[in-house]
Amino acid sequence: MRTLWPRLRAALGRILGLTQRAAMDRRLEEELAFHVDMEARRLIALGLAPEEARRRAAIALGGRQVHIEAARDAYRSRVLDDLGRDIRHGARALRRAPAFSLAVIGSLAVGIGAMSAAFTVTERVILRPLPYGAGGKLVMLWSQNRRTRQRDVISYPDFLDWTGASRSVARAAAFNVWLPALTEPGAPSEGLAGATVGTDFFRVLGVAPALGRDFRPDENQFAPGPVVILAHSLWKRRFHADPGIIGRAITLSSGSFTVVGVMPEEFRHPELLLHKQVEIWRPYAFDATATARQNHFLRGVARLAPGVSTAQVQHEMDAIAARLRLEYPADDGGKDVAVVAIEDQIVGPTRPVLWAALGAAVCLLLIVCGNVATLVLARHAGRAPELAVRRALGAGRARVARMLFVESALLGVVGGAVGIGLAWVATGLLRAAAPRDLPRVDEIVVDGWVVVVTVMVTLAAAILFGLVPALRASRRPPGDLLPRATGRLTTHHRLRSAVIVAELALSLALVATAGLLGRTLLRLGAVRLGFRTDHLLTMQVSLPGRRYGADSTRTRLYAQLTHGLEQLPGVESAGITSSLPLSGLNDISFMIPVTPNAVRDRARWRDAGFRFVSPGYRGTIGLRLVAGRDFEPGDSAGSAGVVLLSARAALAFFPGENPVGRTLVVDPDSVQGVRVAGVVDDARDGGPMTDPIPTFYVPLAQGSWGNAAVVVRTTDAPMGHERDVRSVLASLDPSIVATDLQPLSTLESALTARQRFYGLLFAAFAAVAVLLSALGIYGVVAYVVTQQRREIGLRIALGADPWRVLGPLLGRVATLTALGIACGLLGAAAVTRVLSGLLYGVRADDPATFGIAVSVLALVALAAGVPPALRAARTPPAAALRVE
Amino acid sequence: MVRDSGERDDLLQGTLDLLVLKTLQLEPMHGWGISERLRQWSQDVITVNQGSLYPALYRLERQGFVSSEWKTTESHRRARYYALTATGRRHLTSALKTWERVSRAVNLVMAVGRT
Numbered sequence: 001m002r003t004l005w006p007r008l009r010a011a012l013g014r015i016l017g018l019t020q021r022a023a024m025d026r027r028l029e030e031e032l033a034f035h036v037d038m039e040a041r042r043l044i045a046l047g048l049a050p051e052e053a054r055r056r057a058a059i060a061l062g063g064r065q066v067h068i069e070a071a072r073d074a075y076r077s078r079v080l081d082d083l084g085r086d087i088r089h090g091a092r093a094l095r096r097a098p099a100f101s102l103a104v105i106g107s108l109a110v111g112i113g114a115m116s117a118a119f120t121v122t123e124r125v126i127l128r129p130l131p132y133g134a135g136g137k138l139v140m141l142w143s144q145n146r147r148t149r150q151r152d153v154i155s156y157p158d159f160l161d162w163t164g165a166s167r168s169v170a171r172a173a174a175f176n177v178w179l180p181a182l183t184e185p186g187a188p189s190e191g192l193a194g195a196t197v198g199t200d201f202f203r204v205l206g207v208a209p210a211l212g213r214d215f216r217p218d219e220n221q222f223a224p225g226p227v228v229i230l231a232h233s234l235w236k237r238r239f240h241a242d243p244g245i246i247g248r249a250i251t252l253s254s255g256s257f258t259v260v261g262v263m264p265e266e267f268r269h270p271e272l273l274l275h276k277q278v279e280i281w282r283p284y285a286f287d288a289t290a291t292a293r294q295n296h297f298l299r300g301v302a303r304l305a306p307g308v309s310t311a312q313v314q315h316e317m318d319a320i321a322a323r324l325r326l327e328y329p330a331d332d333g334g335k336d337v338a339v340v341a342i343e344d345q346i347v348g349p350t351r352p353v354l355w356a357a358l359g360a361a362v363c364l365l366l367i368v369c370g371n372v373a374t375l376v377l378a379r380h381a382g383r384a385p386e387l388a389v390r391r392a393l394g395a396g397r398a399r400v401a402r403m404l405f406v407e408s409a410l411l412g413v414v415g416g417a418v419g420i421g422l423a424w425v426a427t428g429l430l431r432a433a434a435p436r437d438l439p440r441v442d443e444i445v446v447d448g449w450v451v452v453v454t455v456m457v458t459l460a461a462a463i464l465f466g467l468v469p470a471l472r473a474s475r476r477p478p479g480d481l482l483p484r485a486t487g488r489l490t491t492h493h494r495l496r497s498a499v500i501v502a503e504l505a506l507s508l509a510l511v512a513t514a515g516l517l518g519r520t521l522l523r524l525g526a527v528r529l530g531f532r533t534d535h536l537l538t539m540q541v542s543l544p545g546r547r548y549g550a551d552s553t554r555t556r557l558y559a560q561l562t563h564g565l566e567q568l569p570g571v572e573s574a575g576i577t578s579s580l581p582l583s584g585l586n587d588i589s590f591m592i593p594v595t596p597n598a599v600r601d602r603a604r605w606r607d608a609g610f611r612f613v614s615p616g617y618r619g620t621i622g623l624r625l626v627a628g629r630d631f632e633p634g635d636s637a638g639s640a641g642v643v644l645l646s647a648r649a650a651l652a653f654f655p656g657e658n659p660v661g662r663t664l665v666v667d668p669d670s671v672q673g674v675r676v677a678g679v680v681d682d683a684r685d686g687g688p689m690t691d692p693i694p695t696f697y698v699p700l701a702q703g704s705w706g707n708a709a710v711v712v713r714t715t716d717a718p719m720g721h722e723r724d725v726r727s728v729l730a731s732l733d734p735s736i737v738a739t740d741l742q743p744l745s746t747l748e749s750a751l752t753a754r755q756r757f758y759g760l761l762f763a764a765f766a767a768v769a770v771l772l773s774a775l776g777i778y779g780v781v782a783y784v785v786t787q788q789r790r791e792i793g794l795r796i797a798l799g800a801d802p803w804r805v806l807g808p809l810l811g812r813v814a815t816l817t818a819l820g821i822a823c824g825l826l827g828a829a830a831v832t833r834v835l836s837g838l839l840y841g842v843r844a845d846d847p848a849t850f851g852i853a854v855s856v857l858a859l860v861a862l863a864a865g866v867p868p869a870l871r872a873a874r875t876p877p878a879a880a881l882r883v884e
Numbered sequence: 885m886v887r888d889s890g891e892r893d894d895l896l897q898g899t900l901d902l903l904v905l906k907t908l909q910l911e912p913m914h915g916w917g918i919s920e921r922l923r924q925w926s927q928d929v930i931t932v933n934q935g936s937l938y939p940a941l942y943r944l945e946r947q948g949f950v951s952s953e954w955k956t957t958e959s960h961r962r963a964r965y966y967a968l969t970a971t972g973r974r975h976l977t978s979a980l981k982t983w984e985r986v987s988r989a990v991n992l993v994m995a996v997g998r999t
Contacts, residue, residue, distance in 0.1 A: 028938060031915050031964050035934055038916035061934055070939045 028071050036061050083406070090407035100379055101411065104372050107775070108415025108461065110768055111368030113422025116446065116454045118361035120427050122354050123450065124443045126347055131266040133206015136170055139310055140270065140345045141300030141317075144338035145607075151338050157293045158324070159300045162337060165320045168313040172302035173198035176284060177273055179707065181253040181542050181737035182238060189253075191540055191739025192234070193273035196284035202229070202263075204303045205270075209261030211235075212246040219283045227282065228252075229261040231269075234279035253542040253737045254706075257282065268440070270301060270342055277442075293328060301342070314339040346440070352834040353758055356513075360765050360831075363506045365461065367769070370499030371776045373465040376408055377495070378783045380469055401470045408466025416458030420451060433760070435753030496780045497816055503773040504820025505827055508857050510766035512828040515849040516839055517759035523841030524752050530683035530692060531581065532622035536711055536744040537718035537725060538580055542737050543706045551637060555701045557732065558708065559633075562616055564728040565712055570721060572713040575617030576700055580709035581685040582747040606652055609685070609695040610666070612703050618644070618680060620713045621744075628660035628678025635699040641674035642699060649694035650679045666696060674698075687751035689840050711744065718743040755838055770857070773820075774864040777813060781865045784809060785872035792872050802873035810869055817861040821854055828853070900932065900940050902983060905949060905968065905976045912967035914957070915941060941966055949975050 036057045043053035094101040132138055141162060142151040154162075156174065163172035178194035198204075199215040208214055209229055219227060228250070230239075239245050249256045269278030304313055317337040340348075380387070390400055424446045434441045541561075548554050558576050565574035615631040617623075626647060635642050643666060650659040654676075663673035682692035700708075714721050722741050729738050749756075785792060785806075795805050832844040842849070907913060907921045918941075919932045944950045949972030955965045968976065 024942075027964065028942075030962070031938060032934060034914065034961065034963050035916045035919075037961075038920075042920070070935055071942050 024071075025068065028068055032061065086403050086406040087410065089403065090410045093407060094410060097379070100375065103775075104375055104411045105415045105418060107368045107371055107772065108412065108458075109418035109422055111365040112416050112419025112454060112458055112461070113426060114361045114765070114768065115365040115457060116420060116423035116450055117426035117430065118354075118358040119453055120423060120446050120450045121430065121444055122358045124445070125440045126351055126354055128440075128443070130343065130346060131207065131264070131268055132342070135206055136304040136306045136308060137310060138205065138342040139302050139304060139313060140340045140342055141172070141302055142338040142340060143296065143335040146336050151340075152335065153296045154298050154300055155293050155296050156298060159298055161324055162317055162320055163300065163302055165323075166302075166313065166316050168304050168308040168316050169302045170305045171200060171204045172300060173201040173204045174284070174298040174300050175201055176298050178280075178282065179273070179540065179542075180280065181540075181739050182234075182280075183251050183253060183737050184238065185251070187238070189737045189739065190238070191737075192252075192280050193276040193278045194280040194282070195269060195273075195278050197281050199283045201281065201301070204301055206303070207264065207267050210264040211243060212259070212261035214261060215281075215283050226255060226257045227260045228257040229263060229281045230259055231263050231277065231279035232265040232267065233277065235262045252280075254545055268346075270346060271299065310339055310341045353838065356831055356834050357761060357765070360506070360510055360762070360769075363502070364765065364769060364772070365457065367499065367503045367506060367772055367776070369461050369465045370495070370502060371772055371779070372411075372461075373469055374496045374499055374776065374779060374783070376465055377469045377472070378779070380404060380472075381783075381787070401467075404470035405462075405466050408470065409462045412458050412462030412466065416454060416461075419458070420446070420454050423450070423454070433757060435750065435757050497812075500773070500776055500780060500813075500816045501820040501823060503769065503776050504817060504857055504861065505823035507766065507769040507773045507860075508821055508824025508853055509828040509831050510762055510769050511853040511856055512824075512850055513831055513835060514759060514762040514766040515853055516832055516835070516842055516844065516846060517755055517762060519842045519846065519849060520755050520838065520840045521752065521759055524688045524755060527684065527688035527841075529581075529688060529748075530623060530681045533582070533744040533748045535714050535716075535718055536621065537714055537721055537741065538712075538744050538747070539710050539725065539741040540580070540739050541708055541710055541729065542739075544735050545706055547733075547735065548706055551704060554704045554706065555637065557736075558614055558700055558704065560732055561710065561729065562614055564732060565710070565725060566616075568721065568724045568728065570715050571724075572715060573616050573620045574710065574712045575620035576614040576708050576710055577617050577621075578612040578700075578705055578708055580711070580744075580747070581621070581683060582687055582744065582751060583709070606694070608649055608652075609693045611695065611697050612700045612705070612708075613644075613697050614700045617711065618697075620711050622713075623683055624681040626679040626681060627658070628676065630678060631697075631699045635677070636701045641672065641702055642677040643674050644678050644680050644697040645676055646680055646692065646695040646697075647682045648692055649696055650676075652694045664696075666698070687748070689751070755840070758835075758838060770860055773857070774860050777817075777861055777864040778868060781809065781813060782868035785868055789872060793876070796873060806869045806873055810865065813861065813865040817858060817865075820861075821857055824857070825850065825854070900936060901944055901949075902976070902979050903930070903932075904937070904940055904944065905972055905979070908950060908966055908968045908972075909976065912955075912965040914955075914963040914965050916963075918966070944972070948972070 036054075039057035039060060040050070040053045043056055044050055048056070130138075141154060141159065143154045143158070144151050154174075159172070159174045163169045175195045175197040178196045179191065180194050181189050181191045183189040195201075197215075199217050199219050202208065202214050210232065212229070215227065215229065230245070235241055235245060245259050245262065247258065247260075249258050269281075271278070302313075304310075314337070317339055321337045344351075387400060387404075390403075427444050427446055431441060431444050434444075543554060543557065548557065562574045562576060565571055613631070615633055615635070618625065618630055628644075631642070631644065643664060645653065645659055645664075653659065653664060654662055659676045659679060662676050664676055665673050680697070683695065684690055684692050685695070686693075710725075712718070712721065712725060719741075725741070726738060729736055792805055796802050828850065829845060832839075836844040903922055904918055907918045907925075913921065915934070915937055919934070919937055922930050922932055941950065941952070945952055945966070948969060950966045951969050952964050952966045954962055957963050
């Protein structure tokens with residue numbers, strides 16, 4: 001390094017000539033000033049008045065700028081002329097070798113493009129600060145199941161106790177899911193993701209509305225204050241960015257709200273709902289039941305006091321939670337507090353994957369540089385006679401090195417430019433293909449910062465693959481560069497060997513990663529959800545509160561709706577549920593006292609999910625009845641309360657007993673028991689990667705809300721029935737808002753979208769890496785045998801066994817392959833461990849996957865290395881002798 | 885490698901370079917000193933414009949015929965002094981020989997018919 005740096009600096013300085021230029025200008029200025037001064041003195045000595053002498057001396061000097069230009073030309077001409085000549089010469093030389101140029105530019109573009117795209121994603125998603133105000137750290141507060149470590153929502157009293165007793169929390173706000181529909185007249189209604197928030201919510205995040213005002217503390221009333229704040233995107237999309245929106249009333253499914261503010265463009269809610277950005281906020285209002293301690297439905301966000309770390313506040317929360325457990329032993333429910341830094345909340349599990357992707361891209365680029373360097377070295381070696389003639393004619397070492405470097409730099413510039421283009425295209429594709437719940441995915445754009453980094457990377461790459469070979473080619477004395485007849489199989493192959501080993505190692509790591517993700521996808525596809533997702537159309541409906549305030553009106557409407565839908569041609573059945581499976585909205589965790597006796601003994605309460613469902617729901621979604629009977633139209637508001645239990649719930653509530661016909665208390669506020677009508681299969685409502693939660697189902701006629709999801713089983717493609725379904729709803733009541741019409745299979749694929757996306761990403765990386773490895777091995781073997789065609793041909797002509805001649809070379813390739821695979825196994829072990837959170841049903845060190853990856857690479861090495869060697873072995877001896 | 889491409893076509897420029905090298909034969913000198921010395925030696929016939937002198941000096945330096953460094957004059961001013969390098973000295977010697985041969989030839993041609 002110590003010897004390389006001055007050399008690099010000198011070479012670059014000579015090429016740029018810029019520092020030199022400024023110094024030369026200063027020097028000339030001083031010399032001219034001195035000259036004028038001396039001339040004036042001479043004239044004074046001749047008897048002129050000092051003033052007149054200075055005037056004449058200045059006139060004699062003439063146009064100073066002209067002199068500067070002339071002098072500049074004099075010292076600069078060589079540098080610039082030579083550089084211009086080198087560039088022209090280089091461009092000509094590259095045009096004469098199109099295969100070489102295209103191979104280099106192509107692989108550079110792929111390497112630089114991949115690296116820029118990966119950098120763009122990493123910078124935008126991980127490195128760029130979140131759009132929240134400065135100050136103490138921001139954390140999210142969750143409850144966490146002590147046994148399963150699963151995070152869950154929290155109750156309002158818990159939130160108040162935790163944040164109130166904590167000294168490290170400076171400010172905190174709770175928020176909840178809100179799914180209103182926007183029903184402005186004259187425009188199609190649209191289902192929005194929204195949040196009901198504490199009035200301090202935006203002050204906790206440290207962001208003020210860009211337009212209008214924040215919520216006022218007095219707007220947090222038990223009667224909802226009808227005000228909302230809009231996201232910039234919603235304001236732009238639905239209200240044409242009209243600044244007059246402030247103070248205007250807008251119509252939502254739940255009534256009319258006055259817009260008081262619009263958030264800044266870059267603001268993002270800390271959480272996605274239904275895979276969508278939250279675009280509307282209103283202050284929350286709680287009634288008494290919502291504030292019960294066992295009623296978990298909120299998320300908490302807190303701003304810590306300056307200097308307090310997440311670990312410190314976690315420690316404090318643990319102590320507070322322990323105290324609360326003593327105070328309310330019945331409400332414990334086996335839950336701890338989880339304090340999660342907001343960066344981890346938003347970017348969390350994505351971070352290691354993106355770092356891995358960036359690391360892979362950087363390795364890819366390094367390998368591209370290595371490959372290109374071997375190509376360039378081979379080309380220089382092929383040009384040995386030309387270089388020898390140049391040096392013999394008096395070209396200096398630096399001159400030759402510069403000529404060669406300029407050629408490489410040209411390749412680098414073109415490759416870099418194409419690479420930025422590729423990165424631009426790739427990030428566009430990423431934005432489109434990435435799962436919608438990938439954090440900050442809409443922020444992924446190539447910007448000036450990325451271009452700057454890419455230019456720097458390109459320069460570094462050009463130095464790596466251009467300068468080193470150029471210096472090496474120019475180092476040998478002129479005579480040495482003259483062609484020599486013989487060569488050894490092992491001269492100057494250290495770099496090439498290292499490149500091959502690195503390529504194979506990276507390829508193996510990537511192939512193994514892609515393989516594990518592929519197997520994960522296969523396993524996920526094979527998971528039994530407990531219900532069917534095919535041929536199911538789903539939609540969300542919200543009933544206007546004024547007309548459907550009473551349970552009976554809702555029940556009647558839901559019955560009419562399912563009846564109407566079932567009359568449609570191509571519809572087999574229809575059902576209604578309070579929350580759709582796979583929608584991510586099953587976070588209502590009720591703890592229920594299982595038996596009337598247990599109501600007072602809260603230690604015997606059990607965690608459970610629940611749903612209100614219509615009689616047709618179970619059959620429509622394909623949930624199997626295991627025991628007992630399904631709901632019937634007779635299970636009405638007037639009849640005895642019944643429930644269906646999931647198999648796990650049955651096991652949890654009635655271990656070792658037949659639950660059918662037993663009674664159960666599901667409402668903590670009442671000792672009224674409900675009868676278990678039947679048991680249904682467990683359903684993985686959270687998707688294939690989650691465990692089924694114990695769930696009980698309540699007939700829609702015995703409980704419902706103004707929001708529900710409709711499921712329709714069709715005989716053919718579900719979306720073909722969209723219009724019919726909408727018209728049935730409109731004929732019943734046009735004021736009912738229907739949103740999010742989509743097949744249930746769409747929701748299912750959204751849940752595995754990350755695995756598919758990362759699988760594709762790593763498969764693409766793996767394919768490129770394998771291709772590069774193949775090229776690299778092929779290139780090296782082809783180069784070596786071409787260099788030694790004469791020797792190989794002669795030896796075979798003299799009767800040597802071709803395999804004996806080529807054996808050492810092929811053996812060396814085999815050794816390098818083995819070495820590369822060994823290094824790759826180590827690398828793959830590290831990478832796949834990082835990704836283990838994404839894997840399902842397959843271990844991060846799955847031997848089968850690794851075995852396949854190793855075989856693939858061994859085959860690739862074989863396929864790339866043997867053909868050129870065989871070709872050399874078949875060289876007719878006569879051709880071999882004519883080589884030079 | 886041809887180092888002085890484009891510089892031979894201008895006879896006057898080549899001559900100026902030669903004159904400048906000649907003034908430096910005895911001792912290193914700054915720009916003004918060179919022009920003054922040329923003026924004195926040519927008995928006021930040759931006055932070199934700065935616009936030609938400094939480019940010539942830079943060119944010669946770049947070609948390796950002269951080297952330069954900052955020094956202090958007798959009057960304690962900072963000035964850039966130019967000195968002949970070994971290459972410059974060899975170049976000057978061979979250029980002087982060429983010059984003598986050419987100028988003698990030119991003189992011979994010019995002398996024809998004068999007697």
